[in-house]
Amino acid sequence: MRILGLSGGSINGNSEILLKVALKAAQEVSPDDTHISFVRIPDVSIPKHYRTDDIRFSNGAIEQVDDDPLVPDDRPFVLDLIMQADVIILSCPIYTRTIPGIVKHFQDKTMGPFQDTAMARLRQKSQPGDDQEKYDLLFKPRVAGLIAVGGAAGTDWTPFGLPVMHQMLFPMGVKVVSQFQIHGCGLPASVLLDSAAISRAQGLGKAVVSQAGKHDALFLGDQKGVCPLCHLNMIVIKSGNLIECATCGASGKLVASQDATGQHSVVANFDADGQKTSVLTESGKDIHLQEIIRIGSALRPQLPSLESQREEFKGLDDVWLAELPSKTHCK
């Protein structure tokens, strides 16, 4: 078994300490030959510019970018660690109510559509036999645990932590089996004073190992949340009583109820059909894939007619683009 930690915070900081606590607990319940390592995401060297043609590599690999000798590309190495892993534990601090931008940057440049299983299945169908080993690795079952660490006292300053962390792992079909948000961890290493946080991290480390390798891994987190798929509580209210899970896209309804004492309440209900739109399911990812194929086919024939307008906008660079001291503009 291979267990990979991903740390999104400061060196030896609160989120990294909780990650190591979880890894130690995971080690205790793992076979002796288990390989454990962790990566500090802020250390990962990522070349600056997007190459949109990379996206066709939605097969569990990523093409090395060596355009800039000053910024080596660590992404293929880290992605390989992720691909080999059976268990991933991601631990991040909260910065301005969400995860650190550098973690999101890593996600955008390395994960997402590059490793999307729905895209990979389509690609595999159209080019059978190609990259079979990579597909096998991409499609193997993986489980994850998420730890979010905030300095603030309550949820009002931590709402987008766990929901955004989910976005890192769903394209690859990684099943989150445990997750928690810590509050009040405001000073370096102060998490060591929080015995409840330490024991939750230990519980998470053991929980992820117990579900490793299972296609039908169970959610074992201590808070079930209103969404039955991502187990979080962030809801988008649509028209009427229709709702959507902001984290995973499951569709549902708000339903009014009244208990025996006459007390009224409103509950979020996500039935089996509504769960099919969640990006945590292959059907949900497929809906999106078909949607972007449809949009692309409608727009592509019109692109040649835009060339001259596009050039006009490009010309405005010479007039308005501020010259950065580093002179690292992309032209």
Ligand SMILES: Cc1cc2nc3c(=O)[nH]c(=O)nc-3n(C[C@H](O)[C@H](O)[C@H](O)COP(=O)(O)O)c2cc1C
């Ligand atoms: C730039 C910055 C923004 C922060 N914003 C928040 C916030 O919005 N909510 C919160 O609960 N804590 C916030 N914090 C506090 C950190 O989440 C907290 O100190 C955490 O323990 C740091 O984790 P680390 O030691 O792993 O780096 C912020 C810290 C920094 C440096």
